[in-house]
Amino acid sequence: MINCFVDAGVPAGVVNLVFGVPAEISEYLIPHPTIRKISFTGSTPVGKHLASLAGLHMKRATMELGGHAPVLVFDDADIEATIALTVQHKFRNAGQVCVSPTRFLVQDSVADRFIDGFASAAEQIKVGDGLDPNSQMGALANDRRIPALERMIEDAVDRGARLVTGGRRIGNKGYFYAPTVLADVPQDALIMNDEPFGPVAVINRVASVDAALTEANRLPFGLAAYAFTGSSETASRLREGVRSGMLTINHLGLALPEVPFGGLGDSGYGTEGGSEAVEAYLDTRFVTQKL
Structure with missing residues (x-):
């Protein structure tokens, strides 16, 4: 899939794929100041751990975790x-x-x-x-x-x-x-x-x-x-x-890509689909000025 991005002409460094021990990768990348947003799809126990790491650094996280x-x-x-x-x-x-x-x-x-x-x-x-x-x-x-x-x-x-x-x-x-x-x-x-x-x-x-x-x-x-x-x-x-x-x-x-995709409780928070998915990647700012 990453090769498809490369073949399509996406500039180097825009999309990155890292191989290795997952725990070592996440424990390095999540606290790193360059990383500003975390999205994870996987099991509830791992998701809770990653969410706690993100919380330590006040970084937004989307967690799409397990269900039943x-x-x-x-x-x-x-x-x-x-x-x-x-x-x-x-x-x-x-x-x-x-x-x-x-x-x-x-x-x-x-x-x-x-x-x-x-x-x-x-x-x-x-x-x-x-x-x-x-x-x-x-x-x-x-x-x-x-x-x-x-x-x-x-x-x-x-x-x-x-x-x-x-x-x-x-x-x-x-x-x-x-x-x-x-x-x-x-x-x-x-x-x-x-x-x-x-x-x-x-x-x-x-x-x-x-x-x-x-x-x-x-x-x-x-x-x-x-x-x-x-x-x-x-x-x-x-x-x-x-x-x-x-x-x-x-x-x-x-x-479906146009509708929200996400859970409640131990199944995580945030959504991976719909227009709502973009909100977690945006900063809401308010500026007021008196002339």
Whole structure:
């Protein structure tokens, strides 16, 4: 990507790429007087550390951190269309996306239908080399992700969750993992509280809009949320009640360049999209003069 800037004729020194140990780089650059603005996309623990470094030097920071996106599905939604959309979105980049839908909160009366349909669609995904045009899902980023997912899935099953499909590594070459669906996962399971950042969907049942909102807002994260309903009244309650920086209802309307992209709480602050993103890079000054 940086080479594209060079090829396009951007003058030397305008865009810079530094390789090395991340901690050493950030601990040098953030305090440096030349640097006036920090933007970070990554995990919440690292983001908190970098934000504290920026704060020590009174430097502005945009923090786009982790999430644990809830998906609220109600019995008046178009269930088949919802499954088609969310399966595609869940397993995009093998679930390694900060806004990846993770905690599916499905109303009781349609939960079994949703679980069966979602699992069936997940099983049809072709996993393979990302350079193969026939592949629909590629590998995990590194070898650390596989034991991390295995630990979360094993913990959930040990606590009473049902492994509907997946839950296994594919082959012994590369970091490929089967699209996985867990159902009826207890609230105290690791995967209900820590972002899996992988191809694992958790599908739990909820009795009402109130129950869905309670679970959606339970965690300190608030990046993205998804909802599917045929009721304008329910949609209105969700717009007011879901605590997240972004909420998309009945479609996938996030991450467009012209709209804000950012979270609340442990998911960070500031935005990476829309005209609002530029504000963090500007200084507001007031000058008054009497002649």
